[in-house]
Amino acid sequence: MNMIQAINSAMDIMMERDPDVIVMGEDVGYFGGVFRATAGLQAKHGKTRVFDTPITECGIIGVAVGMGAYGLRPVPEIQFADYIYPALDQLVSEAARLRYRSAGEFTSPITVRSPFGGGIFGGQTHSQSPEGLFTHMSGIKTVIPSTPYDAKGLLIAAIEDNDPTLFFEPKRIYNGPFDGYWDRPSQNWSKHPAGEVPTGYYKIELGKAKIVRAGEALTILAYGTMVHVCAAVVAEAGIDAEIVDLRTLVPLDIETIEASVKKTGRCMIVHEATRTSGFGAELSAIVQERCFYHLEAPIERVTGFDTPYPHSLEWAYFPGPVRIGEALKKIMKDA
Amino acid sequence: MASEHPRANLQPLTLHIPEPKFRPGDAVDFAEVDVPPAGEARRPDTADKASDFIDLAYTLVRVLDDDGNAVGPWDPKLSPDVMRRMLRSMALLRAFDERMFRAQRQGKTSFYMKALGEEAVAVAAAYALDYEDMCFPSYRQQGLLIARGWSLVDMMNQIYSNTADRLGGKQLPIMYSVKEAGFFSISGNLTTQYPQAVGWAMASAAKGDTRIAATWCGEGSTAEGDFHSACTFAAVYRAPVIFNVVNNQWAISSFSGFAGAEATTFAARAVGYGIAGLRVDGNDALAVYAATEWAAERARTNQGPTLIEHFTYRAEGHSTSDDPGQYRSEGEPNAWPLGDPIKRLKDHLIAIGEWDEERHAAQDKELAEQVKAAQKEAEKNGILGHGLHQPLESLFDGVFEELPWHLKEQRQQMLDEETASGRPWDRKA
Numbered sequence: 074m075n076m077i078q079a080i081n082s083a084m085d086i087m088m089e090r091d092p093d094v095i096v097m098g099e100d101v102g103y104f105g106g107v108f109r110a111t112a113g114l115q116a117k118h119g120k121t122r123v124f125d126t127p128i129t130e131c132g133i134i135g136v137a138v139g140m141g142a143y144g145l146r147p148v149p150e151i152q153f154a155d156y157i158y159p160a161l162d163q164l165v166s167e168a169a170r171l172r173y174r175s176a177g178e179f180t181s182p183i184t185v186r187s188p189f190g191g192g193i194f195g196g197q198t199h200s201q202s203p204e205g206l207f208t209h210m211s212g213i214k215t216v217i218p219s220t221p222y223d224a225k226g227l228l229i230a231a232i233e234d235n236d237p238t239l240f241f242e243p244k245r246i247y248n249g250p251f252d253g254y255w256d257r258p259s260q261n262w263s264k265h266p267a268g269e270v271p272t273g274y275y276k277i278e279l280g281k282a283k284i285v286r287a288g289e290a291l292t293i294l295a296y297g298t299m300v301h302v303c304a305a306v307v308a309e310a311g312i313d314a315e316i317v318d319l320r321t322l323v324p325l326d327i328e329t330i331e332a333s334v335k336k337t338g339r340c341m342i343v344h345e346a347t348r349t350s351g352f353g354a355e356l357s358a359i360v361q362e363r364c365f366y367h368l369e370a371p372i373e374r375v376t377g378f379d380t381p382y383p384h385s386l387e388w389a390y391f392p393g394p395v396r397i398g399e400a401l402k403k404i405m406k407d408a
Numbered sequence: 409m410a411s412e413h414p415r416a417n418l419q420p421l422t423l424h425i426p427e428p429k430f431r432p433g434d435a436v437d438f439a440e441v442d443v444p445p446a447g448e449a450r451r452p453d454t455a456d457k458a459s460d461f462i463d464l465a466y467t468l469v470r471v472l473d474d475d476g477n478a479v480g481p482w483d484p485k486l487s488p489d490v491m492r493r494m495l496r497s498m499a500l501l502r503a504f505d506e507r508m509f510r511a512q513r514q515g516k517t518s519f520y521m522k523a524l525g526e527e528a529v530a531v532a533a534a535y536a537l538d539y540e541d542m543c544f545p546s547y548r549q550q551g552l553l554i555a556r557g558w559s560l561v562d563m564m565n566q567i568y569s570n571t572a573d574r575l576g577g578k579q580l581p582i583m584y585s586v587k588e589a590g591f592f593s594i595s596g597n598l599t600t601q602y603p604q605a606v607g608w609a610m611a612s613a614a615k616g617d618t619r620i621a622a623t624w625c626g627e628g629s630t631a632e633g634d635f636h637s638a639c640t641f642a643a644v645y646r647a648p649v650i651f652n653v654v655n656n657q658w659a660i661s662s663f664s665g666f667a668g669a670e671a672t673t674f675a676a677r678a679v680g681y682g683i684a685g686l687r688v689d690g691n692d693a694l695a696v697y698a699a700t701e702w703a704a705e706r707a708r709t710n711q712g713p714t715l716i717e718h719f720t721y722r723a724e725g726h727s728t729s730d731d732p733g734q735y736r737s738e739g740e741p742n743a744w745p746l747g748d749p750i751k752r753l754k755d756h757l758i759a760i761g762e763w764d765e766e767r768h769a770a771q772d773k774e775l776a777e778q779v780k781a782a783q784k785e786a787e788k789n790g791i792l793g794h795g796l797h798q799p800l801e802s803l804f805d806g807v808f809e810e811l812p813w814h815l816k817e818q819r820q821q822m823l824d825e826e827t828a829s830g831r832p833w834d835r836k837a
């Protein structure tokens with residue numbers, strides 16, 4: 074399965090198991106979503122459980138919060154993460170705080186799915202990585218898978234979870250892993266172990282990172298598309314790096330991070346989002362708070378630049394093999 | 409305490425989920441679409457109160473009848489010369505779209521969006537506005553630039569993100585910005601231009617200027633909160649602005665019912681705000697012209713905003729990324745009861761003896777050549793498919809007026825990367 078099919082399967086299974094799970098969003102019904110993630114769900118589960126919505130993201134999330142308060146488990150889709158901003162108030166001031174402010178009388182068991190990230194020539198409004206905005210806001214969980222297998226297991230866990238969860242889907246790797254070289258032929262999940270996805274139910278606990286590659290020389294913290302780019306760079310450079318795929322940013326798997334950095338003594342953080350106040354800053358602070366006396370080199374942060382996503386220059390913006398490779402050299406300089 | 413079965417006698421509630429009339433494979437019959445006769449709608453005085461002509465938000469202002477005659481009180485009585493120019497602009501827009509669509513299919517650029525079937529909406533409005541008025545378009549009003557005589561080569565440069573792209577390759581193709589031609593920078597985020605147009609119009613009024621603003625969005629986009637904020641501000645301050653809602657029946661795969669069309673019209677959105685509302689045959693260039701001219705006069709005489717719904721049909725896919733065959737009947741574009749806007753204006757000009765089929769065919773040929781020549785010219789400046797055309801460091805231009813330290817640092821980092829890489833991002837031809 075590719076990642077889209079895995080995501081589709083997760084929703085399908087959850088709708089079968091739980092009549093309270095409903096799917097909604099722009100174009101998700103008959104058409105099955107602009108990325109086809111909801112294909113076939115309406116035909117199978119009916120129009121009152123899988124339906125198109127008006128084009129108002131603030132409405133979509135606000136309505137989902139109300140449905141959640143009734144007792145449903147809405148899985149709204151925001152067509153591109155770049156369009157989540159009109160829904161910010163409903164997500165941040167409402168969904169994220171409902172449990173807290175009502176002392177648990179009302180909750181928001183909603184799972185907001187949204188494709189994010191660049192590398193598809195989407196320009197400024199189809200490429201952004203806004204995860205850092207939400208990790209900054211208390212009360213909302215943030216999940217980012219990097220493989221079809223994880224996507225399915227994590228999405229099932231997110232839908233079962235009683236808190237509001239953002240599920241950001243790295244659209245660059247919907248169809249296959251990406252090594253950062255856009256001019257090489259695209260890879261396909263069918264030839265990748267993580268493309269083997271069980272058709273039935275399984276879940277992956279939120280808040281647990283995964284060690285993608287064990288190593289001793291340094292720790293690389295990454296998520297989404299960047300996990301694959303890092304793995305390719307590391308393989309090419311022949312460095313014995315430990316690559317940790319965070320999988321969920323909130324809650325964060327601090328034990329795995331801490332153990333890995335203490336073991337390797339070096340830490341590199343890679344994300345596609347802009348640098349300033351990005352999630353990498355938080356990771357960097359956590360690592361230095363907890364692992365400072367084990368560090369043998371300054372923490373390295375590799376990120377997108379602090380500019381909007383530029384259409385034609387997107388590969389200069391993207392933290393690709395060169396930027397990661399240079400950072401690797403720097404952090405390993407006196408190893 | 410509530411009893412065990414407190415509501416046992418009540419009927420269960422049900423949820424209504426709208427469904428379009430036709431899906432792939434269905435035969436299309438638009439008999440249910442209410443098309444009132446041309447010339448029937450009354451034309452109020454532009455000084456009348458909005459509440460005195462609410463009926464116009466529910467009918468269809470039409471000028472051109474089935475025989476190509478211009479009839480009724482909304483006939484703008486344009487000179488044949490102006491009508492021929494409008495016809496030419498619409499045909500040029502169609503030729504441009506056709507060519508750029510193909511360029512995308514040939515891998516010359518990443519994306520394109522056509523306005524096929526709704527050419528009259530932007531073109532006729534452009535003719536009815538003053539060149540000095542500011543337009544806040546959505547992504548399907550390239551007809552404004554074409555009608556304003558803007559350079560096709562300049563538009564194509566933007567589409568190709570090439571060395572001559574005035575936007576420096578920063579924007580998705582078709583997201584033009586041409587201040588000189590009164591064309592505001594297009595956003596990919598729907599309907600954000602609506603309150604901005606109101607703000608521009610309010611500023612113009614506050615300064616005692618005479619220029620007005622006009623803005624466009626699709627019917628699907630009227631659901632966005634920004635649309636409603638704009639209406640409220642415009643009504644409160646009587647802003648000199650024209651709101652255009654292009655009801656082309658489809659928003660990607662969602663039919664207009666998901667924006668509320670089953671319950672009322674989009675022009676009727678105006679009623680609740682106390683704004684003037686007009687519903688217009690959007691495939692009738694003369695009706696679009698007349699409505700825009702009328703709304704502009706209201707704005708210019710401080711009668712406030714007007715909301716015009718253009719009832720039309722999107723005859724092509726949403727964009728190059730979309731296949732309409734997946735969600736709607738193939739028969740729809742041809743069965744659409746309001747016809748083709750270009751053909752309707754052409755037929756009118758022929759009916760009044762000011763045009764003929766031979767001249768039209770010759771013009772189409774000439775326009776195709778003009779577009780082809782422009783394309784050749786633009787491609788001299790490069791195409792997106794052939795790699796980068798902007799200096800790398802320009803990536804950081806325009807984030808702020810002046811580059812702060814952290815961007816200077818990042819720019820240096822990027823240039824060092826280039827040196828280290830031997831330019832891996834130089835994409836192959």
Ligand SMILES: Cc1ncc(C[n+]2csc(CCOP(=O)(O)OP(=O)(O)O)c2C)c(N)n1
Pocket residue numbers: 099128130152156159548596597598625626627628629630654656658659660722726
């Ligand atoms: C805020 C926001 N949400 C979603 C989208 C994705 N999107 C782009 S166009 C579109 C449909 C718009 O339909 P409509 O307003 O009817 O205009 P049309 O394309 O028919 O001209 C959608 C959902 C977007 N660009 N911005």
